[in-house]
Amino acid sequence: MPVGEGLGLDPAGYAARAEQLATLIPVGVFACDAQGRITFYNRRAAELWGRAPALDRDDGSYCGAARVWRLDGSLMARNETPTAQAIALGKRVRDQELILERPDGSRLACSMSVEPQCDGSGHVSGAIAVIQDITERKRAEELLTRQADLLSQTHDAIFAWQWDGTIVFWNRGAERLYGYSATEALGKRTYQLLRMEAPRDFEQLRHRLSRDGQCVEERIQTARDGRPLHVESRLVLSRSFDAQPVVLETNRDITDRKRAEEELREHARTLEAVNRDNANLYRAVQKELAEHKAAEEAVRQREAEFQLLAELMPIVVFITDQKGELLYVNHWWTQLTGLALEQSRGERWSQALHPEDLNRVLQAWRNGLEAGVPFAEELRLRRASDGEYVWHIARATPVRDDAGRIVKWFGTQTDIDAQKRAEERLERAVKERTAKLRETVGELEAFSYSVSHDLRAPLRAMYGYSVALMEDAADRLNPNEREYLGRISRAAQRLDRLINDVLTYSRLARTEVRFDRVDLDRVVREILLQYPSLQPGKAEVRICPPLGHVLGHEALVMQGVSNLMINAAKFVRPGQRPVVTVWTEPVSGERLRLWIQDNGIGISAHNLGRIFGMFQRLNPDVEYEGTGIGLSIVKKAVERMGGEVGVESEEGVGSRFWIELKRL
Numbered sequence: 222m223p224v225g226e227g228l229g230l231d232p233a234g235y236a237a238r239a240e241q242l243a244t245l246i247p248v249g250v251f252a253c254d255a256q257g258r259i260t261f262y263n264r265r266a267a268e269l270w271g272r273a274p275a276l277d278r279d280d281g282s283y284c285g286a287a288r289v290w291r292l293d294g295s296l297m298a299r300n301e302t303p304t305a306q307a308i309a310l311g312k313r314v315r316d317q318e319l320i321l322e323r324p325d326g327s328r329l330a331c332s333m334s335v336e337p338q339c340d341g342s343g344h345v346s347g348a349i350a351v352i353q354d355i356t357e358r359k360r361a362e363e364l365l366t367r368q369a370d371l372l373s374q375t376h377d378a379i380f381a382w383q384w385d386g387t388i389v390f391w392n393r394g395a396e397r398l399y400g401y402s403a404t405e406a407l408g409k410r411t412y413q414l415l416r417m418e419a420p421r422d423f424e425q426l427r428h429r430l431s432r433d434g435q436c437v438e439e440r441i442q443t444a445r446d447g448r449p450l451h452v453e454s455r456l457v458l459s460r461s462f463d464a465q466p467v468v469l470e471t472n473r474d475i476t477d478r479k480r481a482e483e484e485l486r487e488h489a490r491t492l493e494a495v496n497r498d499n500a501n502l503y504r505a506v507q508k509e510l511a512e513h514k515a516a517e518e519a520v521r522q523r524e525a526e527f528q529l530l531a532e533l534m535p536i537v538v539f540i541t542d543q544k545g546e547l548l549y550v551n552h553w554w555t556q557l558t559g560l561a562l563e564q565s566r567g568e569r570w571s572q573a574l575h576p577e578d579l580n581r582v583l584q585a586w587r588n589g590l591e592a593g594v595p596f597a598e599e600l601r602l603r604r605a606s607d608g609e610y611v612w613h614i615a616r617a618t619p620v621r622d623d624a625g626r627i628v629k630w631f632g633t634q635t636d637i638d639a640q641k642r643a644e645e646r647l648e649r650a651v652k653e654r655t656a657k658l659r660e661t662v663g664e665l666e667a668f669s670y671s672v673s674h675d676l677r678a679p680l681r682a683m684y685g686y687s688v689a690l691m692e693d694a695a696d697r698l699n700p701n702e703r704e705y706l707g708r709i710s711r712a713a714q715r716l717d718r719l720i721n722d723v724l725t726y727s728r729l730a731r732t733e734v735r736f737d738r739v740d741l742d743r744v745v746r747e748i749l750l751q752y753p754s755l756q757p758g759k760a761e762v763r764i765c766p767p768l769g770h771v772l773g774h775e776a777l778v779m780q781g782v783s784n785l786m787i788n789a790a791k792f793v794r795p796g797q798r799p800v801v802t803v804w805t806e807p808v809s810g811e812r813l814r815l816w817i818q819d820n821g822i823g824i825s826a827h828n829l830g831r832i833f834g835m836f837q838r839l840n841p842d843v844e845y846e847g848t849g850i851g852l853s854i855v856k857k858a859v860e861r862m863g864g865e866v867g868v869e870s871e872e873g874v875g876s877r878f879w880i881e882l883k884r885l
């Protein structure tokens with residue numbers, strides 16, 4: 222169908238319309254035949270060419286421009302032009318970019334598309350070409366390329382990422398900073414590659430970007446080698462040509478700056494600390510100075526107080542140097558002795574001493590000074606006012622420095638005259654009274670002795686006559702009278718024993734103790750021989766030799782041991798055979814303990830404490846005869862020899878008495 226037929230136009234009308242249209246459209250349109258002769262062109266084409274070539278001329282130019290250049294700047298032959306190519310190959314050419322040169326030499330970047338035209342037999346008869354001025358676009362592209370190039374060259378790391386973080390641009394600066402090449406970086410997610418933010422932070426960043434369109438912040442990213450990078454990021458949200466959001470991120474490495482800042486801060490802190498230290502030091506020094514001053518002041522005050530006190534105290538106060546040379550003495554000294562400080566220097570102070578005390582005190586003072594030990598001595602000082610001697614106690618103590626060296630001596634002399642005189646009086650009184658007491662005791666002892674003696678004679682008479690009466694008149698007496706007589710003789714006997722014991726006791730008290738080596742084995746042997754109750758027929762006595770030796774008075778030892786052994790054999794239940802065991806054991810303090818154990822009635826615990834007392838008896842006389850003096854005698858005898866007695870007992874089982882004396 223011929224062109225334009227369907228539009229209801231005649232061919233001439235169609236051509237006119239097409240031409241009108243071609244004039245109106247803002248692109249250049251031209252047609253040429255198979256030989257390259259231009260058969261049609263519109264106004265825009267002429268504008269682009271810069272000329273209006275004649276139609277149908279046999280110039281075979283395929284294009285109306287003066288010359289055609291390739292984009293790389295090389296000249297394009299006419300038969301190489303897109304029109305010639307389309308005609309030669311019968312193929313359409315799309316958007317081939319080239320440069321058209323106008324007759325005035327000016328050039329235009331154009332894009333040319335060519336459509337080959339065929340005749341009825343299918344042969345290419347020509348072509349229609351459309352030229353579009355792309356100079357502006359090219360310029361813009363060039364600018365962009367240059368800018369991109371610039372971006373690539375710039376020192377800052379610049380990269381762009383799509384909304385999901387996918388990197389689409391990565392400049393050299395980014396390569397340098399992060400160590401990833403563009404090939405490595407492109408297509409990766411920014412936050413993963415630079416190992417920086419958690420997805421949530423990424424979300425917040427995108428939120429800020431979509432709200433503000435841009436943002437500036439400092440962030441920590443990680444370089445390929447793991448180095449942390451402190452960057453200052455500038456992010457700008459823009460839209461790509463297809464309206465997709467793209468974020469351009471420009472990062473400047475501020476790691477060094479940060480480090481420098483940190484160092485600066487550190488310096489500042491150090492400086493501050495130093496300042497603080499200085500301030501503290503200053504304060505400390507100030508404080509110390511103040512304390513020092515206060516201490517000095519306190520010392521001064523103490524000295525003043527001390528002087529005042531020393532003057533006020535009613536005692537002599539003195540200070541000497543380390544050698545004993547008098548440095549200070551309070552006014553009491555002068556007042557008492559009449560000696561001023563000057564008159565007391567050296568050892569001249571001793572002229573106030575009582576002649577009897579002089580040597581002793583001087584010697585003690587010199588010894589004290591030499592040994593560096595406190596001095597204390599009682600002495601008499603001559604009172605200047607009346608020439609009387611007054612008792613004092615002199616004391617001095619060394620004062621040492623920090624190194625322990627004696628620097629001074631502080632001393633006092635306190636009046637103890639009244640006390641001393643009271644003591645003397647007391648001593649005299651005690652002596653007098655003791656002498657009197659001794660006299661009285663002596664008299665008393667003599668009295669009791671003589672009484673006991675004197676009592677014995679009538680007692681013997683009573684006993685003797687009662688026995689004689691019994692022997693002579695027994696058959697004339699009725700049983701009652703005989704009983705009375707028996708009682709009289711028994712009572713007389715008992716009284717005799719009592720007197721005997723009292724005499725023994727008082728003798729003990731008066732006997733002069735002569736210490737000797739006492740053979741206990743011999744003592745016990747003798748006792749066994751002497752006392753009927755300890756004979757084998759009466760008791761079983763077990764001795765565990767050797768008993769050893771003690772320091773004592775033999776008669777006293779004999780007295781004590783025999784009393785205990787007799788008691789041991791006596792205090793048994795009726796009908797029981799007494800078993801008495803005697804042994805010794807060494808005890809501490811170089812003593813020997815002699816044990817006398819029995820199998821008798823024993824002593825209850827609450828009675829143990831009193832049995833050594835005079836006249837203490839636990840059993841009625843009818844059961845066990847006795848006077849209650851035996852154990853008192855034991856105690857007295859042992860104590861007089863510097864020993865001790867004691868007992869352990871269990872009622873109903875037996876007792877163990879002991880005597881402890883110095884072992885030899």
Ligand code: ADP
Nearest residue numbers: 788789792832838839840847848849850851852
């Ligand atoms: P006496 O034997 O003359 O009664 P002592 O002074 O010897 O007096 O003893 C005082 C008391 O201690 C005794 O009456 C007796 O009750 C008690 N006593 C002494 N020795 C023993 C002993 N071996 N066993 C039990 N009781 C004893």
